[in-house]
Amino acid sequence: MRLALLVLAVVALLVSSVAAQARYPKSVVILTTHSSPGGGSDVFLREMAPHLSRVMGITVVVENVAGGSGARAMAMMAKAKPDGGTFYATTPTFIYTSLLSSPAARYTDLEPIVNVFFDPEVLYTAASSRFKTLQQVIDQARGGRGRWGAGNPASLERQALERLKQRAGVSPVVATFEGGGDMLINVLNQTLDMGIGELQEIRGQLDAGRVRLLAVVGDERLMQFPDVGTVKEQGIDLSVRKFRGLAGPKGMPREIVAAWEAAVPKLLADPAYRQLYTRNNLQPGFIPHAEYVKFMSDFGGQTQAFLKQSGVIR
Amino acid sequence: MFSATLITVVAAFAGVSWGILGGALPGISPSITMALLLPLTYSMDPTAAIVMLASTYVGAEYGGSIPAILIRTPGTNAAAATVIDGYAMKQQGRAGEALGISLYSGFVGGLFGLGVLVLLTEPLSTLALAFTPPAYCALGVLGLSVIASLARESLVKGLMAGVIGLMISTVGTDPVTGLSRFTFGSPDLLSGVPAILVMVGLFAVGELLVQSTERGWVQPAPERARIRFPGPALWRRIALPQAIGSVIGTFEGLMPGGGGAVSSFLAYNEARRWSRHKEEFGHGSPEGIAAPEAANNTVACTALVPMLSLGIPSSNSAAVLLGGFLMHGLIPGPMLFVSHAEVVDGLYAGLLAANIAMVIVGYVIMGPCIWLVSRPRPYLTAFIYALVVSGVFAIETSLFHVGLVLAFGVVGFGLRYVQAPLLPMVLGVVLGFMVESNYRRALVLSSGDHMTFLQDPVSAVFLALALLFVLGSVIGHARTRRRQA
Amino acid sequence: MTRDLGFGCAGLALAGGYYALAAAIPDSALADAVGPAGLPAIYAFVLAGLSLILIAQSIRGRPVAPVSAAAPTAPASASASQALLRPVGLLLMGAVYVSVVSSLGYVVSLAGLIFAVTWYQGGSVTRQAAIVSVAGAALFWVLFVRLLGIPHPPGVWPDLF
Structure with missing residues (x-):
């Protein structure tokens, strides 16, 4: 803003x-x-x-x-x-x-x-997208076909995605936006395979069941969403x-x-x-x-x- | 029930009055005006709080046109298009008429926007999702294509002003890498040059400087200190521009980005294209006020469509309103209409009250405003100057910006000296960031393939329209020149 | 046509300076194919091209801008140099305001600005002008500082008392 x-x-x-x-x-x-x-x-x-x-x-x-x-x-x-x-x-x-x-x-x-x-920072995708797990998104990105998004160009979220790229050894494009809301639109219309953001930003869509959480980018799972695993649990050493x-x-x-x-x-x-x-x-x-x-x-x-x-x- | 209605009406009146005040002060944007109220609304009843904030937005969008018409100073970004014909009418001694058209058109636009909000939120929220980065870029290009027809006097100089505007828009944080560009290491420039600062500098300060060169100026024609609402003949004449403004405002409200400013410029340009009195535009055309004012008040309602239904604010003002919802534990999104339907209904009723309140408050304050600008010229100049330095400071509480607005005053003076149009530069500043960031974002997503702009249907349509506009303007330009030769 | 020539030269200079700044933007591993300097470079070239066209037109003496009633008023060429000095004075007052407001405070500086501009624009130095200036500054203070909460600088006064 x-x-x-x-x-x-x-x-x-x-x-x-x-x-x-x-x-x-x-x-x-x-x-x-x-x-x-x-x-x-x-x-x-x-x-x-x-x-x-x-x-x-x-x-x-x-x-x-x-x-x-x-x-x-x-x-x-x-x-x-x-x-x-x-x-x-x-x-x-x-x-x-x-x-x-x-x-x-x-x-x-x-x-x-x-x-x-x-x-908590989470990775998420549209509920209607074909990606059900983080691994599927990463597989898609192998060979450079992935499209990921972060809210702002030089931010913790961008840094997390760039490190995720390195550690998972894939090379998707990372698009940045003018804030989380701007990016959310592009996750919802499936321009992006996956976005990263604060849980708070996507609450409205989450409540309505229009986005799917893929992973937590932290050390522990969230108490509200105990089913969602962390990135570390999926074998990638990343936590912000x-x-x-x-x-x-x-x-x-x-x-x-x-x-x-x-x-x-x-x-x-x-x-x-x-x-x-x-x-x-x-x-x-x-x-x-x-x-x-x-x-x-x-x-x-x-x-x-x-x-x-x-x-x-x- | 009765007391709830009363509270809604009181909140709407208070919000609108506050909004008109903030909107009328250059530098105090609608979002700042709303934000100043946020702490107060914390302890209020949720519906009343939301109504008050939304009414402030409505009031501010109208308030911006008052100084635009009276002292050539747009109070808000969205009022910049109103400056052209509004100030021209003021100079002809028709300020009361200009303000009447602005108020009436704002009311029409506001009601239209409210109707859209109440009836079409669901389908329009789906439409908002159709806008991808290529589409946004194309929309910006469409807006820029207006320059070709704005620059009738001299295409080359108009284009130069437009490109300089685009250059100004690149100052600040780079949208892709986060590098600071053209900031000279100054944190004051990190978030770019605010569009309102450029507008106030070019129009208001530039005007003061030009006026200071005129010796032996005459006291302007005495104003009738009364607002005049349009009569039946004028009513019919401005119906089309109002319709154009309302439709453009509806779509612009849905999309994150330019906010009311883009819609005002597009509406102004389209109103001129479809007008039977094209030649009057720029010299005090009522249609040139009706279209942008209808558009920016429509945006004040339709900006709530993506905010309420998706939880995504499409403008700074909508973001502050989103903050107001969150503070009361309300989470906008599809579920809001189910879980808190009473708040949504209260908001709709409040917006209706706000649009009516806007007409009443606007009518009451008009007389005093016209009286104020009929004071002797030395005082008037001094107070406009004081208003500019006070208001511009408020944008980021920065004295650097006050210096910058003076510099843009010099630019405005210079452009008028060489007889180059100012509007293309303003358009460049308003649209530059949107075009650049989405152009690059679209290419990032398509891995560098420019075909993405033609493959995206929305983008393709916009680009085709832009091409038509430019060709039309160039042909018209050549024809005029041949006739003159 | 000398004005067009001047605008053309200024545009060319701006394009050059801007391009130099754009070229100096460092590379970034996060950059896209276009890069942070990509569009700025294009803008600089377009501006340079347009400036050259304008210069060429003005040298050939071709009427670039048919002078119409709509063209913004520019000062008449007679006594133009003197007329051009007047805006400089007005700007200086603004510059003085910016430089003293932090120490003298908002109200005092603004009252001074209003008074000076009123005088400069042909008003007379009367008690009425002084009263209007002070009252005006007080009104602005109420509006911006008290009502809107904008932290205009208070100056050194609070520390003195």
Whole structure:
């Protein structure tokens, strides 16, 4: 989406049932996202905000700093005070933007705090297509007759398909689009043999039985679709993890990080919120601070290697 | 039941008023206007929230035509075609009439679109799936073929302006590889040059610059600060352009891509082709306002067809509306009509209320708007300038863009100085990305075989039409020249 | 016809510069057969060709554009150089606005812009003009910042108080 603006929305909430707990130094916490209102990350954060507010006993506000595919939000966050008042909602986009352009601040200028969720990526095809399994799609692609699709040109999804090509030793064409919806049309009308995307994007079609899931591109099967196997189970070593977590300015005090490390597992266990995020097909994926720093630098390194190897960047 | 109706009507009025405001401010696109409401709708009743967002879309598509007519500044992408004849009428002291035609045509287009949405969603959603990459590319080419007839004054200069527009559209992230092209490493250019920025620069800033060269300007003819709805004679005259606009808007609404802007240009061009008063186009033709305004308000309804039935948004605005559905736990797609039929019915009723609200609100605010633009010229220029720098900043909250709009003002001034038409450049900017990305995508999918553009039936038809248009324009061009010689 | 000649030369220069930029786009393993520089190169060649046609026509003195009432008004050639300087002043005011708005803030800068443009366009420097400028800037602030939530720069003021 190419719109951009900044919206400040104070989430009205009931702080009456605050559980007794260590007090967080800030009463209002702003979560910034590079997603514009109505975009995937924005909807996710706005749904999470009231529950997070309740669990932590603070007011959580969502702020959109769209523009430059995250460059603006990163620059703002790198300059913010590390007082626990503002955080940046991470997705792989901020790593791609850091590597593809030369923004004022890069992902390495931010401190990863904790991870909260993983968005499952799935491979799917039209329900009316003749492909019933991933293997059939790969067989079709042998000899260069396959047509696969990813939502955006330089994205985690594209990277996953390119690696799938390598590991399976096939050479289908990979077409990219202007977003997942655009691609979905081409899966439905069978221009493409197979598409890759977030489960959330294809929910409407999935409910109506018009698309068929072929495989999960992650380490585990999904709880909602226990019959769908992972790519790894089919003998191809491929797994991507689209993360959703928090990052902040460098120099974040230890006790603030600890507060989030305590709060996020509590949030994920909260029954009301659990029902909501399960319905939205999000996988809880808490990663504490120390591991998250490593996770992020590994992710950045792998992405950089992929982009360099394919000649997108130097 | 009564209270539910009341809430729907109130939501429609609030949404339309807000939409007209946002649409009328250049740089505040319909999607931004809607997005600003999203946080508010979070705590509302789902139907009321959806109605309010959809009504905002309806209002914004109309609102864009107000500054297009009054100050040569398109408020939205889709209003760019309205600038030509709307501003010409304004300069003839017929602003009230122009606004009346725009409002009335928007209403007709909106009702037509709503009828299509209610009755034909199912078959049209199947049609949306018939559009493959070759078909999109061909549609873009068809749109570009309009340049040949827009550039009547000078074919060579018109084509040059069009190609420069295409060049502008290549700035940003490459659609296939994700490489940054022509961005000079700036994140501000990563997502390209926004079309609305080019339009506001070329038309509005260019106009301010041209006006500043005119010494001893005269105060424009005093306006009657009243909106005038078309009488029976005019009503008959603009019926055909409205029908053309509504049909084109219906199809354009189905397809991801250009949104209302493409439909407005196509409708403008077709209205001229089929008009009995071709010579009036460009000099204040009522038909030149009726066709694009009917088209973009039709799109505001028919864009909901793929959004509701497939869960696929065909424009930024539809994407924000999709966000509104998701926030309330509603998942658009075939099952929505079964599982939440009451929301869908409420939306239909709300859209009807919105189209009526648009006429009422539009009528009320028209007087004050005309009064505003009848202020002394120095003030008017200063306030248009202030409006442009404030609005353009909002596109990506970037001062870089404010500088860029000034640069496009210089380009607009230069093009007018050398007497080259502006519209081909705008068309190039609007359609360039769609043509390039789908051209390359189609070739990727066909492994480089250009025959794919002829094998795809939709694509073949569009390309044949484009060829006919260009040949027709060239022949007409040669004939005019021979007559003059 | 000198204007056509100028447009033709400018088009040729643009085509050349644009082609150079397109040629410098690096190769990518993810690229398709057309490539990121494929269509840009074609555009550059087409523009160059059209520019040459325009230049040739203007040199031969052939009327490329029959001057009609519809052609956009261009400044009259008499005292043209002076008339052409006026837009430059208007642009400079915009440029000044862009450069000071971050430090002086939206309202102050905008009031200054409105006042300056009003004066430049022939309005008189009166108290009324000053009041209209300040009131106008305040109105824009209410509209864009308060109502629409667009974060126009506040300037250094919040830090001073």
